[in-house]
Amino acid sequence: MKTIVVLLSCLTYVLAQNSVPCGVSVVQPVTNRIVGGTMAAPGSWPWMVMIVDDSDFISGSGAIIDQHVILTSAQHFEGFGFSVFDLNLHQWKLYAGSHNISMTDPHEKTYHIRRVVLHPGYNDTSLENDIALVITVEPMQWNDFTRPGCLPDAQHAYVVGDSCYLPGWGNTSSTGDEEGLNQLLYPIVDDSICANHWDDFLPATEICAGYENQHKDFCGDDIGSPLMCKKSNGAWYIQGIASSGGDCTLANEPGIFEDVTKYQDWILKSMEEAGYPYQY
Numbered sequence: 001m002k003t004i005v006v007l008l009s010c011l012t013y014v015l016a017q018n019s020v021p022c023g024v025s026v027v028q029p030v031t032n033r034i035v036g037g038t039m040a041a042p043g044s045w046p047w048m049v050m051i052v053d054d055s056d057f058i059s060g061s062g063a064i065i066d067q068h069v070i071l072t073s074a075q076h077f078e079g080f081g082f083s084v085f086d087l088n089l090h091q092w093k094l095y096a097g098s099h100n101i102s103m104t105d106p107h108e109k110t111y112h113i114r115r116v117v118l119h120p121g122y123n124d125t126s127l128e129n130d131i132a133l134v135i136t137v138e139p140m141q142w143n144d145f146t147r148p149g150c151l152p153d154a155q156h157a158y159v160v161g162d163s164c165y166l167p168g169w170g171n172t173s174s175t176g177d178e179e180g181l182n183q184l185l186y187p188i189v190d191d192s193i194c195a196n197h198w199d200d201f202l203p204a205t206e207i208c209a210g211y212e213n214q215h216k217d218f219c220g221d222d223i224g225s226p227l228m229c230k231k232s233n234g235a236w237y238i239q240g241i242a243s244s245g246g247d248c249t250l251a252n253e254p255g256i257f258e259d260v261t262k263y264q265d266w267i268l269k270s271m272e273e274a275g276y277p278y279q280y
Contacts, residue, residue: 020142020147020148021235021280022065022147022148022149022150022151022235022237022280023047023148023149023150023231023235023236023237024147024234024235024236025043025044025045025046025147025236026043026046026144027041027042027043027044027046027144028041028044029041029044029045029165029183029236030044030183038182038183038184039180039181039182039183040099040167040180040181040182040183042099042105042145042180042181043097043099043107043144043145044183045167045181045183045228046064046097046144046145046146046147047063047064047065047146047147047148047149047226047238048061048062048063048064048096048098048167048181048225048226049061049062049063049064049070049072049094049095049096049098049111050094050095050098050101050169051070051072051076051092051093051094051134051224052092052093052094052095053087053092054087054088054091054092058101058169058221059076059092059221060072060073060076060221060222060223060224060225061167061168061169061221061222061223061224061225061226061242062094062134062224062225062226063149063225063226063238063241064096064140064146064147064148064149065148065149065150065151065238065267065271065278066148066271066276066278066279067136067139067140067142067148067276068114068135068136068139068140068274068275068276069133069134069135069136069271069274069276070094070133070134070136071131071132071133071226071238071241071260071267072131072132072133072134072224072241073130073131073132073223073224073241073242073243073258074118074119074122074124074129074130074131074132075124075127075130075223075243076132076223076224077089077116077118077132078118078122078124079124080124080125084116084118089113089115089116090112090113092112092113093110093111093112094110094111094112094113094134094136095108095109095110095111096108096109096111096140096145096146097109097143097145097146098181099180099181100179100180100181101169101179101180102179103179105145107143107144107145107146108145109140109141109146111136111137111138111140112136112137112138113134113135113136113137114135114136114137115135116132116133116134116135117132117133117134117135117270117274118132119131119132119263119266126200127200127243127244127256128200128202128205129205129258129263130241130243130244130258131241131258131260131263131266131267133267133270133271133274135274135276148280149226149228149236149237149238150231150235150236150237150238150280151237151238151260151264151267151278151280152229152237152238152239152260152261152264153237154261154264156237156261157261158188158207158229158239158261159188160188160189160190161187161188162187162188162229162239163185163186163187163229164185164186164187164188164209164227164228164229164230164239164240165183165184165185165186165227165228165229166183166184166186166209166222166225166226166227166228166242166255167181167182167183167225167226167228168181168182168183168184168221168222168225168242169181169182169221169222170182170221170222170225186209186210186227186255187209187210187211188207188208188209188239189208189209189210189212189254190208191203191208193208193212193254194206194208194254194256195208197212197253197254198244198256201256204262205258205259205262205263206243206256206257206258206259207227207239207240207256207257207258207259208254208255208256208257209227209240209254209255209257210245210253210254210255211252211254212252212253212254222242223242223243223244224241224242225241225242226238226239226240226241226242227239227240227241227242227257238260239257239259239260239261240257240258240259240260241257241258241260242255242257243255243256243257243258244256
């Protein structure tokens, strides 16, 4: 009888872990208005992961899309003078369920990197195809503060004017909270605006979002953060991955995001090959 009870308990736990819907937070984000950002409510963006390197510096952020998979920017792991093959990735840390930079949150869990999958077309000079998957050693434990974000539907198309949000731990330049997770309302704008500011903007695979005449932009620690947009059913999906922008302390420029929709096939194939097929 004890064996049956234990087995049923394990089965219930597994089913509970697999049944968490993507893009749904228990704590609703405060969707009113990071540089120029405001502090996010703890737990309102439960797919956010803080990526910390082997020197205990925040490298950036990522978004959970599976118990073993995080979607982020490739530039964390390969750039001028360093390569993913040279990094002590086993000493890096991934913090899920985290809110505050300088203290351990009660719901925070630490995970570790098994391997990183860079997009094969990634160019560390132009930042073309600046997207990567992080495969974790441990499975992430679903709870109210750690949940997956949704990938956009394959047929989904964003439109200029869509109001999305960018959560992140980057420098807030005294307008947000320096220690906690911040968020910024980030409208999608016309490609021509980014083309006017950035010679290397690639409209075929990138999204232009943000502000041209306001002091609001993401900073280095926000690289890899997800641009979160809302479905009609209320679920949040990852439309973009923060890749590049201006000087966030001086910015009057929009930001460039990798368009996740354009990388859907690569993401799904890579997850399948890693042994963690997308479940949503």
